[in-house]
Amino acid sequence: MPKSYLDISTTTMENIFDTNQLYPDYEEPIKDHFKGYFDSVYVSFSPFFTIANSDAFNSVSSAKLVSDEEYRLLPEAVELSPNENRAIYVRDPQYPDNTAIVSSAKPVKWQQIIDHTLISNFAEMSLALRTSIGALRREYERTDLRDILIDQTSDLSVYHPIEGRINVLSLMQMYECLKDLHKTTLVVTDEFFEDRKVIDIGLMSLTQFVTEVHGYMYYFTEDRTVLFTIEWDSFFFLICADHDLLAHIVARYRFEGFYCDANTTHDWYLDAKQKR
Template structure:
């Protein structure tokens, strides 16, 4: 196996995740993007999600080229929900709600069902695999409790805060930030940034965060509600003991589509 950093293969899209990283890291953790609440009243339940499923009429108003296409049974999602809280609000007011609480409160049976419900809610699954029944259970609970959903395919502000704490815990201060297509890489010094400044350095399409010595990597991909943490067993033990992240360790068979082959 080649060097995943040099070959720009930092996310394992196919095959067992641990095997993908085995030349560099011996532990990989699947970390969930947290839900959250704000200390404020929210009456419009459509604002609890960044993504919104548009009606045909709404889609035609927002997307001109659809008018020239033949009618079809298609789902169109819009991510311009201006009333979804911005990063500064979440940073100052947000309280992370773990997936465990969502599963226990929503009558979903496991994390795999919750992940499927989330992916269904954004049109991220082939129609043969969608589970509107699970999505309804999820939405009923989060609407009732005024819980905001995470946004897929990006390190949310709460996750960035946890990642900042993790780098500090492991005494890693020189951090590399690389975008989705490996076109731009910047290096930041945590000693020179506040926590929020560090979070603000990471853009929506920055998918690879790692220490300059390449001893720990955080990576996400565009359609997921989770990200990966890869490091050695000693550092992973420290991170798990810190309770900064919710999720589970990959076993020898865990792959990107873990919800289909694990019962957790």
């Protein structure tokens, strides 16, 4: 049987929940990091989406590349200017807001995009998305995949997911999942582990929940049996739980992705020969 929270807290290992180690190091096998807490981890893709009954299609991505001219109009607090070795991206105000996504968005799976493009697999999709926001070193960028992706999604009026945060559509899945499992007391933590709070989602509507927790990066149930966690610049997040519970969550709430094996790391989308 899996260890309970009480079993874990009395061992000599550091407790990842209390020492703010809620995401593994990049080169560390993901399952190794969570060993002793969860026996199964699922890499879940942040979905693309369309906005129903909308006549306007604005920015395909929430991140906008800033030109030299646009840079000069940014607030003075921005200290780094664009140059040949550095691109600067900012949030695009034309991207749909949370209210529009909650009320009108329809999810589009990665596989649906792959099926209609020359993008071959999930790893290439991750590379295309990360390249689109300037999140890769030059040697890893795949501008060919980025251009294929942007052309296809623009033609179909499909919006890209945001990076580095569990997006609204995934939060909606999380809300339904945890309520159905009667795990309504949730701990949420920001990226710097400075803002940590306990909320009762049983007392919240879906819209209230999304408004309350959007922007946080780490979410776990009070009994520490389910963890949702993400990393900066990623278009995927991790769901951690006991295998049987996780299998139920993935199947019932239709998260798209794959289960980690013993060797899966954060950089699963990079060819092993390219890793530094």
